[in-house]
Amino acid sequence: xxxxxxxxxxxxxxxxxxxKIALKATLVGHKDRVWCVAFEPNRNDILATCSSDxxxxxxxxxxxxxxxxxxxxxxxxxxxxxxxxxLDGVHERxxxxxxxxxxxxxxxxxxxxxxxxxYQRADDEENEEDDxxxxxxVAALEGHENEVKSxxxxxxxxxxxxxxxxxxxxxxxxxxxNHFECVAVLHGHTQDVKKVKWHETEDVxxxxxxxxxxxxxxxxxxxxxxxxxxxxxxxESTVWDLTQEKVKEGGRFATVSDDGWVKIWKAGGAQRxxxxxxxxxxxxxxxxxxxxxxxxxxxxxxxxxxxxxxANRKNxxxxxxxxxxxxxxxxxxNSVRVYREKETGVWEEAxxxxxxxxxxxxxxxxxxxxxxxxxxxxASASDxxxxxxxxxxxxxxxx
Numbered sequence: 001x002x003x004x005x006x007x008x009x010x011x012x013x014x015x016x017x018x019x020k021i022a023l024k025a026t027l028v029g030h031k032d033r034v035w036c037v038a039f040e041p042n043r044n045d046i047l048a049t050c051s052s053d054x055x056x057x058x059x060x061x062x063x064x065x066x067x068x069x070x071x072x073x074x075x076x077x078x079x080x081x082x083x084x085x086x087l088d089g090v091h092e093r094x095x096x097x098x099x100x101x102x103x104x105x106x107x108x109x110x111x112x113x114x115x116x117x118x119y120q121r122a123d124d125e126e127n128e129e130d131d132x133x134x135x136x137x138v139a140a141l142e143g144h145e146n147e148v149k150s151x152x153x154x155x156x157x158x159x160x161x162x163x164x165x166x167x168x169x170x171x172x173x174x175x176x177x178n179h180f181e182c183v184a185v186l187h188g189h190t191q192d193v194k195k196v197k198w199h200e201t202e203d204v205x206x207x208x209x210x211x212x213x214x215x216x217x218x219x220x221x222x223x224x225x226x227x228x229x230x231x232x233x234x235x236e237s238t239v240w241d242l243t244q245e246k247v248k249e250g251g252r253f254a255t256v257s258d259d260g261w262v263k264i265w266k267a268g269g270a271q272r273x274x275x276x277x278x279x280x281x282x283x284x285x286x287x288x289x290x291x292x293x294x295x296x297x298x299x300x301x302x303x304x305x306x307x308x309x310x311a312n313r314k315n316x317x318x319x320x321x322x323x324x325x326x327x328x329x330x331x332x333x334n335s336v337r338v339y340r341e342k343e344t345g346v347w348e349e350a351x352x353x354x355x356x357x358x359x360x361x362x363x364x365x366x367x368x369x370x371x372x373x374x375x376x377x378x379a380s381a382s383d384x385x386x387x388x389x390x391x392x393x394x395x396x397x398x399x
Contacts, residue, residue, distance in 0.1 A: 161198065209239060254307060335354050
């Protein structure tokens with residue numbers, strides 16, 4: 001049975017500027033390593049996770065007020081998630097990735113069994129008092145030769161991208177009646193494709209690979225096909241994740257790798273969608289220049305990263321000072337770390353929990369809480385079979 005263990009000040013670290021990462025809850029329910037965490041994009045109160053136990057679990061957040069809790073009397077809130085739905089019996093092997101459609105009605109899951117499942121939410125989203133969340137599997141996408149490593153919906157919600165061990169990237173188009181048609185199979189990577197991510201606002205796709213590169217994919221002008229518009233050798237080893245600054249029209253990119261470096265890239269090209277050191281047009285100006293790179297505090301591969309967006313940001317800085325750009329990352333050293341930009345091109349580690357999990361941290365994601373506390377929340381998923389909920393808060397007041 002799923003359990004929810006709550007913690008207040010355990011596993012908390014402090015820097016000179018009193019930046020803190022604090023553990024708020026541990027979600028226990030999966031029977032094997034957890035690969036991915038994904039928050040429902042419109043409300044952030046529903047969390048999907050997937051695991052090597054061949055299941056997808058749906059967790060719902062409760063904001064519980066307790067008159068007997070002194071901490072809550074001041075108006076603060078306790079973050080509690082509990083498992084309200086388990087999706088099983090669909091995949092035959094590890095489920096590596098889950099992704100919500102922009103509308104929040106559909107959930108895709110990518111599996112090592114070479115298939116992608118599409119679930120449709122069937123419960124009444126408007127009934128806030130009902131904790132029941134129901135999903136129905138409405139489609140199974142087949143085509144990859146073997147393990148599917150990642151899936152992602154486009155900002156428009158009309159396209160789904162998948163990638164896998166077969167070195168290919170597939171783009172599927174949704175049609176009425178829960179039908180999905182493959183509109184492109186993209187080749188170019190020479191090794192496993194670990195992750196696909198869409199631009200924050202445009203239907204432009206990025207893929208990160210074991211071949212140390214990131215590729216940008218765009219639909220051709222005639223709309224008949226997709227092609228690679230640029231490639232960059234982003235790192236000296238496997239590129240595990242890519243995240244984009246969540247600002248209006250999309251901002252810079254960050255990539256993380258097996259090599260232990262974090263790299264920040266400007267958005268290049270006429271539409272500011274390129275992340276490449278060379279482009280198909282051959283114009284140098286189309287390339288996205290590397291803004292900076294810094295050695296992380298991780299002493300093993302960085303496996304995941306997420307850029308804190310304006311929608312999830314809590315203003316915990318003193319005065320009216322603009323909050324700096326912020327990244328959360330997790331890695332093979334079992335740690336979670338938060339990095340902040342001091343000035344353009346200069347980043348520092350703001351806070352870290354060295355033993356955040358008992359094994360690799362596979363995924364990390366910021367989310368918002370309707371709380372009076374000046375804290376930013378994120379979740380982490382690990383090989384240890386748990387999902388943990390953390391807060392990050394910062395202050396300019398020295399201890």
